[in-house]
Amino acid sequence: MLDPTPELLADVLGTVLQDSAFIFAEPVEEAPEWTPPIYSAEIAFESVRGGVLRLSTRPRGAVEVAANMLGIDPADPEAESQSRSALAEVLNVVGGAFVTRFFGTKVPSQLGLPHTEVLDSMPERRRTCVATLQLESGDPVMLELDLEPAAGPA
């Protein structure tokens, strides 16, 4: 099995943002410059190979996602109060979409529960690949994949 590509991650994330939040996000080549605070969500998965997916954005990006998911104005206080929950839910759907697209639906797979945290800086983390999309507000949303190495030949 080949390793997943940034293009696959970008396609999965872009499709989920479009279908869940009616956001048309475009892939960007350059790594974003992060200033605190950074909203980050993480979800673990088990399938043919296990791994972790992480989704990060700025607070304004998370508010944009929440507002679009709920069909409310980004200035509505509810958009801010639901912003981290919205980021976690997008990652939850991304997790299911990634696992079933990459490993297929014929093999057993399992997602963990997503959780979010607020970071002061973007840590250097082991990752198999990464994709960054730009939201309509201009804020970046970055999807990182850390996939366990494939088992070698017996």
Place this chain on the structure above:
Amino acid sequence: MSAAGAEEKVALEVLIVDDSSVTRKMVRRAVGLCGLEIGSVLEAANGEEALAQLRQHRVDLVLADINMPVMNGMQMVERMSQDPVLSKIPVVIVATPMSEQRVERLLDLGARAYLPKPFRPEALRDLVMEILGDRGTAHA
């Protein structure tokens, strides 16, 4: 449909079960937009809360996630199927894409259908009308 026929219809009481508050709001919004006659919409954050709600209120339809803390959707469906009253309430699993094996397991346990996230309100309406028949009445 005649006026008399319309009067006989009872609005659906729906229970949404999901640990994500934003998802519960999204599903509630979709329920409101799908064109069905909806009465009240209840919410629960996990399977245990859902079972408590189901024992206190009349519910015609349960829309439930799978991955939840405390009691997940699969455990909730299993518990409902073992209860002579709760087993009559249809459960639609509204969850992220999953393996065919998991979907089959859920249907074997008693779930009536699986609706992958994200979904359109019309897809929910069609599914509910298929499951509930005449009880799942759409607005004219």
